[in-house]
Amino acid sequence: MIRKATESDIRQMAQLMGELGYPTTTEEMKKRFTKINSSNLYNTELAVTNGEIVGMIGMILGYHYEKNENYVRIVALVVKSESRKQGIGKKLIESAEKWARSQGANRLVLNSGNRSERDDAHKFYTNRGFEARATGYYKTLM
Secondary structure, X not given: OEEEOOHHHHHHHHHXXXXXXXXXOHHHHHHHHHHHHOOOXXXXXXXXXXXXXXXXXXXXXXXXXXXXXEEEEEEEEEEOHHHOOOOHHHHHHHHHHHHHHHOOEEEEEEOOOOOHHHHHHHHHHHHOOOOOOOOOOOOOOO
């Protein structure tokens, strides 16, 4: 089952962030989710199996400057390691597609690191119709 995240899910969401490679305390996740959840541009959904949260997708609606279309950026997607290869990620992506369409968006976009341990994730995305097209640059502001 896929459902919207609530504040009561914060502890498990923090654990999922650790699975994604970003160790996070419950308190840190609470601060983040409180800000995220206060904006209608964000949507956080969870995959639940047998009453246990086994996956999460976080997304934000975006607007282009260069064209009249909207898009949804997936900013977090994770499935517990022991629950992978069961179609949970696929269901989360399908849910993101549904939400994107409901927001008038015609495209999903995401970034995924180039680390070799992300190869399975990259294959997952291309198998779902995503194209590898962008080069990302980041600058830390002090």
